[in-house]
Amino acid sequence: MKYLKIKEIGDVISGSTPKTEKKEYWDGEINWVTPKELGQLHEKYLTDTERKITEEGFKSCSTRLIPPGNILFTSRAPIGHLAINNIEVCTNQGFKSIILKKDYASEYVYYALKRSVKKLQDLGTGSTFKELSKSKFEEFTIPVPSLPDQLHIANLLSKAENLIAQRKESIRLLDEFLKSTFLEMFGDFTKNEKKWDKVELKYFGEIVTGNTPPRNNAENYSSDFIEWIKTDNIPVDDTYITKAVEFLSESGLRYARTVEAGALLVACIAGSIQSVGRAALTNRKVSFNQQINAIQPNEEIEPLYLYWLFKISRKYIQDAASNGMKKILTKGGFEKIKMIKPPLSLQTQFAQIVEKTEALKTQYQQSLQELENLYGSLSQKAFSGELTTKAQEQKVVIPIKQEAKIIQTELTKQQAFLRKLMLASHIAYELCEEPTFGHTKLMKLLYLCEQAGGMALQTNYKKFAAGPFDGKTLTLIDKEFEKNKWFTIEKKTFLVNDQQREATVYKKTDKSLLYKKYFNNYFESEAKTINRIIELFRKEKTQTAEIVATLYFAWKELKAEKTIISDNALIEGFYKFHPEKKKFTPEQIMTGYKYMQTNELYPQSV
DNA sequence: AAACACTGGTGGAGTGGCAA
DNA sequence: TTGCCACTCCACCAGTGTTT
Structure with a gap:
């Protein structure tokens, strides 16, 4: 790790403002940015500017064009806003921008400067306003590893930074949630629709x-x-x-x-x-x-x-x-x-929701704090040269992965599917030797595991004759099983009441256990719940799984509508699920209901 | 490049008139 | 005498443009 002066890694340039009273200098095609705008930027990249200047305006003053992919750094009002420009841009006089030489990655320099903002602010001089002089900025040193290591560090830091951004967004959403709950309970009060x-x-x-x-x-x-x-x-x-x-x-x-x-x-x-x-x-x-x-x-x-x-x-x-x-x-x-x-009882009900949400918010804020600490220590390590070897890389990556688990709602489709696939593998591996196990039971158990484990795997469960079902996912899972040779899949046909039925039989291969490593990694915290559900249904008929999964679905819908859960409401919801559900008697449904209660398998409160 | 000057915004607190 | 109201002044600060 070398320490280099800013002037050694690139050219530092200042900006300027074309005369504002000359209309012909403004509203042109050239992007022109001020410190204020950079301060309002909530991300790393500058992609547009509020104000533009004309070719004439550009020529009239000493501002210079900065090619995309370089560093914008404010040197006054205040010192320390920074960004990477994704567009060609020029600046006012409040900037010391760096046009980087080819061996230096803008993302890396971005994080290195960001970490040094406090120090750079202290270098500022002047009484009315602190201002950082060009020479001091040029002489400022930052640690600089090899280009691959720069990219590696920038990548890690940006991952951590993204997690922080996502967490902040989750916290914001909680407030949104309370706002919409209020409106839902009490209505738009200017219209007073609910006649309070x-x-x-x-x-x-x-x-x-x-x-x-x-x-x-x-x-x-x-x-x-x-x-x-x-x-x-x-x-x-x-x-x-x-x-x-x-x-x-x-x-x-x-x-x-x-x-x-x-x-x-x-x-x-x-x-x-x-x-x-x-x-x-x-x-x-x-x-x-x-x-x-x-x-x-x-x-x-x-x-x-x-x-x-x-x-x-x-x-x-x-x-x-x-x-x-x-x-x-x-x-x-x-x-x-x-x-x-509104009546006090409703107010109290709302207050309880607020309290619960606030408790969640506190948790989120703690996790945000932890993420920020993680970012701090990561950045500390990065710039003291501890992150440049492979061995240390792993040490650092692990905590990020664990943190990432908290934010399951933000999984990409592909990540969600991968997790689902591993979950399906685990269920199939555990149960494929049971005679009752097939497509339907797999789907029901997937559904129940996802629900009870509180995973947001983005499965699109629809109301099918046999209960919550996502055919597309199932097809994809089968395809992956065969492609990777984790299981072989056989179709068997047999007759039930003169109707031809098809059953799917999964068989293990010598590669089946390969899924395990991923599964353990993804579902560390949910494994207990998953295994409990698997054991619960191991010897049960497919029909039981079907009833329970359908009831679970109906139950959840009732909760979402804030309907009070009663026997009748559940039976009604169950039958409403699909015309085919008529084949079950209310007694059977109630047996399923009792089963869920004794085994504590139902939608938990928010 | 650095120093200076201007604009405009923001929050804090005091004042004098008035009415109960 | 007390509280309320409308207004004014003050201190401070951020941000920006111009001059030296």
Whole structure:
């Protein structure tokens, strides 16, 4: 591993801005980028620019074209935004871009610089604005291994980075989920389709406006007796207020207004209308300033419901604000805002969903934290030269794979199929010597394993006569079995009630066990569930598997519709599944139902 | 290339008038 | 006397363009 100066790996170039008052310089064909735009970029690559300049504009100033595949790095306002340009682009004067020599991979340099952003910021000079000079940037050194190792490191880091991005997306989706659950339960409240009571906010609880105890008496602020909340402490995304920066003393508290835990603090005076209506709950007693109105809910209001009500109707709340230089939601106006007030029991139900989702979110955030730590240590290793040999590569790859398991929803189709194939191999390997085992049982068990194991293998189960069935997958699985010689497949025909039926018989080969390694790798955490299901159905008739799988499907549908699970609802769902299902009696279905209950094999709650 | 200047946004807090 | 309201000023900061 060598250490090279930036100027040794490429040419550092600056940019410039064509005169903005000259119209003929703007709206041309040449991409032109500013630091602000790079800051808003949420990925590694720049693929377009907001502003374009003309050929004339380009010639009028000293900006230069950077060919695709190089590094854009901002040297001021602020220092440290970076990207790889996928397009030909020029920049304003806030950049020190690098046009790389051929032995250096842009992706690698990207990650190396990203890791050094803090150091580079510290190299900045100037009083009004920190700015990184060209010479300092050129002299800055980064570790540089051989080109293959550069690519290898960039590849690893980008994998880790993708996992982080996916995890963040999952967290965002949880919020989406809550939003849609709210709308589903309470409807679009501006239309009030569900005809709830719609009452003024003052009937939701006590409305309290905050204040600032006299500043000229230092004693009011002389000790940390109680937190004094400002609008800064009301986060955009979190449910609860953050820790206050300023505190009031006991004497300060005498002049102040307070609320208890469970109150909603709402920003009512703000610099811009966007901030008006921002709200968060308290989980402790606090005081707060006059920019904030609080609602201390009465016994008919669930705080979490109130929080989401505000979150969803932000725009409606903002409309109630006055139109002065500052947008103000006055106490009087605030109290008069009309909001829907559904029965407490429904609010509580919603609050429970919120709590569960939040718990999941906490888990996700922890996993995100772990991924970020992983990225940190990976990047630390990469740039200290520990990742350049094959041996160490494996050490690092393993944790990524384990983490990847958490994010099964993001499997590609091909990955999903591969997993399914391994699962099918395992089931077939275990059961192929049983006389009852064939196509139908394989499919039913695949279905049940996928469901009970909570795997998202993207199988497209449809309602077929014999239960949940995905014919395409089954054909593909058979094909792979034969191609790899993992199993031989024979068709046997026989007569049932004068009807010709076909049965599929799988037979092991000496290559059958080859699947095992993959299976163990993919289903480490689900293996227990899978084997339990296999043993459960080993000696059962295909018919039992069929009934259970169909019931499972119907059960899941009922849950999705939020219908209460009852004997009748299940039987009805079962028959609705397919006309052929009439061949089973309600007694048989109920036996299946009992079987599922005793064996704890049914859709679990969200 | 570096320093400087301008624009515009944002949040915090004080003030005076008014009404209960 | 107290609380409310509308407004104003202040401090600070990010971002950008121009001048030295």
